[in-house]
Amino acid sequence: MNAPLTADTGAFRVHGFPVLGDELGVGGVPLSRLAARVGRTPFYAYDRGLLSERVAALRAHLPAAVHLSYAVKANPMPAVVQHLARLVDGCDVASAGELATVLDTGMDPGRVSFAGPGKKSDELAQAVAAGVTINVESPAELEEIARHGDRLGITPRVAVRVNPDFELRGSGMRMGGGAKQFGVDAEAVPALLARIGALDLTFVGFHCYWGSQALRPALIREAQEKSVELILRLTDDAPGAPEMVNLGGGFGIPYHDKDTPLPLAEVGEGMAGAVERLTTALPDARPGIELGRYLVGEAGVYVCRVVDRKVSRGQVFLVTDGGLHHHLAATGNFGQVLRRNYPVAIGTRMTGNGIETQSVVGCLCTPLDLLADRVELPRADVGDLVVIFQSGAYGATASPAGFLGHGGPAEVLV
Numbered sequence: 001m002n003a004p005l006t007a008d009t010g011a012f013r014v015h016g017f018p019v020l021g022d023e024l025g026v027g028g029v030p031l032s033r034l035a036a037r038v039g040r041t042p043f044y045a046y047d048r049g050l051l052s053e054r055v056a057a058l059r060a061h062l063p064a065a066v067h068l069s070y071a072v073k074a075n076p077m078p079a080v081v082q083h084l085a086r087l088v089d090g091c092d093v094a095s096a097g098e099l100a101t102v103l104d105t106g107m108d109p110g111r112v113s114f115a116g117p118g119k120k121s122d123e124l125a126q127a128v129a130a131g132v133t134i135n136v137e138s139p140a141e142l143e144e145i146a147r148h149g150d151r152l153g154i155t156p157r158v159a160v161r162v163n164p165d166f167e168l169r170g171s172g173m174r175m176g177g178g179a180k181q182f183g184v185d186a187e188a189v190p191a192l193l194a195r196i197g198a199l200d201l202t203f204v205g206f207h208c209y210w211g212s213q214a215l216r217p218a219l220i221r222e223a224q225e226k227s228v229e230l231i232l233r234l235t236d237d238a239p240g241a242p243e244m245v246n247l248g249g250g251f252g253i254p255y256h257d258k259d260t261p262l263p264l265a266e267v268g269e270g271m272a273g274a275v276e277r278l279t280t281a282l283p284d285a286r287p288g289i290e291l292g293r294y295l296v297g298e299a300g301v302y303v304c305r306v307v308d309r310k311v312s313r314g315q316v317f318l319v320t321d322g323g324l325h326h327h328l329a330a331t332g333n334f335g336q337v338l339r340r341n342y343p344v345a346i347g348t349r350m351t352g353n354g355i356e357t358q359s360v361v362g363c364l365c366t367p368l369d370l371l372a373d374r375v376e377l378p379r380a381d382v383g384d385l386v387v388i389f390q391s392g393a394y395g396a397t398a399s400p401a402g403f404l405g406h407g408g409p410a411e412v413l414v
């Protein structure tokens, strides 16, 4: 069974979710009852208690000075963003759509940053008008921001997103170092800083984003130390003292049985030195990190229903009403090099006997639509609910919902 059972306050929990009788509980509700409330399958369900617990764990282990931002692209469902907005110190958005979602929560625009390549002129105008910090990714973007500021009579707030001159091995996804479409190459930053000083702009600080899905504390520590070193070097050319230094994020979550969860206490201890060095050199700079999947990924499940059970040449296929059009990442097609199963369970047969090897597939006409490949699960039948864990990030909005015309999944925060 790929879902380890751990005793927790007397109740069994599977990947953080309690087992209630024969069913998985989400938001305290047995899964079949939740499915009836939602009114249809497939759906994503996010557990607000788990979201809150995750933020609390970060607060308990990271240095107190660290400003915690939520990278909205991981899960932009408005109810999720609303819930997190009250718990975190800021939000990072990557589009005008995400910006609107965050501003609708009532979050102070001073706590919002806007990063990402290819920001369109009208998006920049909205960001300037709203007064959020724009993480500048190119000289052309900087000029456009300044033009909007002149036109609107507002002094835009800008930070420089640096493409670091170091590269890290071992993070799941590298987003800095070498030639990249993200950020401004470290060696080109001094010229950009000079230009910021010459224009009517407020310089806010630096953003150094080096990668994602890191599960090794030593790697995170090294990245944060190198980021501080780089930023202290770049500060010599800054038009003012930075008020914010974003050291990236990159905290990973265990998607597969060979992944080990990040030891948060060790990450916090590792971060202390970098934060200390930064705040000693730049007492007015607030150190920050921005996290997406680490905040939301483990708090969400994807639920689909078995619509057929087929045996093909001895192999059992549970054919469901879900699939890669809702959950591309679980099928291994969201940029993963190797396809490995996400943790999966039959949410309506948690204590079920009769374990057998079954594959879970979706309803799309492509062999890529494989949600779980030959896993040991209680024998499931038509009507049972399949649960895919670790699905709170890069799910509904990171999947090609238009493919084959089945429509998108429902989403609930419980």
Ligand SMILES: *Cc1c(COP(=O)(O)O)cnc(C)c1O
Pocket: 071, 073, 074, 092, 115, 209, 211, 212, 213, 249, 250, 251, 290, 291, 292, 293, 294, 393
């Ligand atoms: C995608 C992204 C994040 C979030 O990444 P996670 O791996 O979900 O934590 C944070 N910051 C930036 C700039 C990003 O592009």
